Amino acid sequence: MLLRLLFRNTFRHRLRAALTVCGMAVAILAFGLLRTVIAAWYAGVEASAANRLVTRNAISLVFTLPISYKDRIRGVEGVKIVSYGAWFGAYYVEQKNFFANFAVEPKTYLELYPEFVVPADQKEAFLRDRKGCVVGRKLAKRFNWRVNDTVTLIGTIFPGNWEFVVRAIYDGRDDTIDDTQFFFHWDYLNETVKRTVPRRADQVGFYMIGLSDPDHAAATAKAIDAVFKNSYAETLTETERSFQMGFVSMSEAILTAIRLVSLVIIVIIMAVVANTMAMSVRERLGEFAVFKTLGFQGRYLAGMILGESLFITTLGGLFGILLTFPAAEAFRREVGTWFPVFKVEPETIYLDIAATLIVGTVAAVLPVWRAMSVRIAEGLRRIG
């Protein structure tokens, strides 16, 4: 019966309870979306492998490294495989059709990235065709590209119209893998650059290195950089994770702001729920006095108020969590270009649940104290 009482008390003022539940749902939805944005920001970091290193120009990623470094890197102890590539920075038809596109050494690159799953026949076709390219499933869907379609990209860093043939479409091994990328043969780029801007030829933007033992990543990175110390293009080698974190840290201020806003939302809804509970308890001080008169002790009253508070927040939290999925999908459709991996992570749901329970508990603290501290005689006088 006490549970029935809790339920009926919660919805005694239906409008107030419904509005509070709505507020809680919106807050959890907003919180969940913001946390998903943060998670999307870190998607590249999360997807990075422990057995891969990235070597780039020590001054900046903008500066290139000579292709001749490849063999010297290959000779460093602990290095199993070396691939390379360059950011191409082209777009399709219009500038708004932006996506990540790279010129890479195709064989080693696909070997280094087993998470890009390419059908064997398509992979063969791609490796054979110097103008061939591999595109992610989502990207192909976006522009309605099919295998063997000819695609023309408009270069920005390397101006001109660049023609490719879609030879393969890759799928991510799981849904944390970005399948909006575009890869093609670095040789194709280099041959063209050699003809048009010879001074920019035989340069790569980065080397991707596969390690034989991830435990020796730090030592191997140090050894690679030591090889090119005091050369005209010194290198900076780091784990793929650190490399990706470098990009994320450029937006650290924005991320901090998003984190703060998500916390502020929780604090605001906490105040709203606390206000609802305080009003509800203030109106019922007489009833609490009756409960005390009948012998119900403080812990019953505390349980009742805490239960009501948690009931409201859990209901709102549940709606908020359920709404987060379609909202995130709609968000992804709108901003998929910027967040190729935009999915509600289990961690976000755990945070939603934790926020729901914390809000419900904290919001009940003052009302519980008020109900427990009211003297019976004082409470009964309120009824008259």
Added chain:
Amino acid sequence: MAAIVEILEVSKAYRRGGYLLAVLTNINLAIETGDFLALMGPSGSGKTTLLNLIAGLDQADEGTIRVGGVDITSLSESDLAAWRAGNVGFIFQFYNLIPVLTAFENVELPLMLSGLPKKERQEHVAMALGLVNLQDRMDHYPGQLSGGQQQRVAIARAVVTDPTILVADEPTGDLDRGSAEEVLGLMEQLSSGLGKTIIMVTHDPRAARRARSMRYLDKGVLAHAPQITFSEYL
């Protein structure tokens, strides 16, 4: 007959602003088992305060109160709550039913602390509602009942645990004459028929007339005469 309630040199004062306001002064009173006592007096005379002290709702500043042999002035807050649950039935002027519970659930409420199994609780509730002749209203919420019916539910709630004493604070104060008569009749029946000890605070001489004995309080002091008659009071 033995006294079930013994009040010895009890005093109570409230602090109002900077002043200490004496509400009860050196009260001595013995109430016999099975008595139906009316406590009368003008507003502010301390009737409700005395009733609250006897029922363990408030603590005396000085003196001793024994109910059924238990010195309730020495009990802690939580012991007092447990004692109230098993020994005191309450009837209030404004019924004080829980509006979101049905008549049945309101009567069942005090039994939730008794540890009785559900089936036994239901039997007790049915019996208590039968006593006040409200079996047919057991599924009604307080808002669906008249004042008199609500007070009868409150009486059923008060007796359902078979308490040592029943305390009633202006039980007819919010009722029309017909309903008041009905409620007083029930209380008489509880006293004479079931031997319940009832202590009733009232302003209403008609209600007091139904009691077996009466005490008069004035400015926190019990009248010198151990018992005054109804006509003396009038």
